Amino acid sequence: MAEHYSSFQRSSWRWVAQRVTAVFLIGALAFHFVLLHFINHAAEISFAGTQARMDEIGYLSLMVTFLVTAAFHGLNGVYNALVNQGLEGTQKRVVGLVLVLAGVLLVGQGTYVALSMNGFI
Known part of the structure; x- marks a missing residue:
């Protein structure tokens, strides 16, 4: 049988964080x-309703x-x-930096939208 391989080192902070975030995401989803989808049906969702929900801290x-x-x-x-898949060396560092930048931009834009919906901005 093929040997199991993963770039995650068990019990490293990224390995633990991946599992913890998965559990949180299941609950939040x-x-x-x-x-x-059950309390408020999708057809009843409005911009004003979204703003009202975002007003709740x-x-x-x-x-x-x-x-996040x-x-x-x-x-x-x-x-x-x-x-x-075998990414290593300079490519690994570049991809890591691009993904970090993408994450920062995504979280920044999403937070901006959330705060705008809240009326904070």
């Missing part, structure tokens, strides 16, 4: 589906945390998939 903080967690989880997963 379940909350999202219940709130926006608990909802706003959950959505920003959801954004999803960005980290996704980009960390892409990075490790590329490393597993």
Whole structure:
């Protein structure tokens, strides 16, 4: 049988963070589906309703945390998939920096939108 290989070193901070963020994302996604697909049906969602939800500090903080967690989880997963495919050396560093930059831009833009919806900006 083929030997199992992963760029994750078990119990490293990225390995643990990938698992912790996965658990958080499952819970946050379940909350999202219940709130926006069962309690409020998709056809009933409006811009004003979104602004009202974002005015709630608990909802706003959950959505920003959801954004940061999803960005980290996704980009960390892409990075490790590329490393597993043999990415190394300068290419590995460049891809890592590009993914970090993409994550910072994504989280920055998402946070800006959330704070705008909240009326903070």
